[in-house]
Amino acid sequence: MQQADDLAELLQGLRSALPMLTFGMFTGYSEKELETGRYFTRHGVDRDRRRALWRSIRGQLDFAVMGRFNRLQPSDAPMRTSANQVLRLFSGRYRESDFGDQMVEITIAADGLTRTTGFPTLGNPA
DSSP: OTTHHHHHHHHHHHHHOOOOOOOOOEEEOOOHHHHHOOHHHHTTTHHHHHHHHHHHHHOOSSEEEEEEOTTTBBBSSSSBBBOOOEEEEOSSSOOOGGSOOOOOEEOOTTTOOEEEEEOOTTSSOO
């Protein structure tokens, strides 16, 4: 959201050119913060413009996961790593059931480099 103006422009261009693409967003901001323009962006962008930018971005998104990660509230809900986060579906293209169970994949390369992908649930072994 710090580059909301560029993001809005990028999403509009991609949506126009490739309407079949899915756009999702993960943000630490709450829905209320976004709707009221209470998020950080480039200097000089006033609150009214930030609200308008969020509406433009939201209009291009299929879904968003919103809310700050809270390690004290682990979640195994689809797409969310803490229970305070919410999944919002904007386009009607998806239902929450389309997002399956949380899964984690751990890859260990020959040189010992370890890569974890997915959404681990705190307190549960991967």
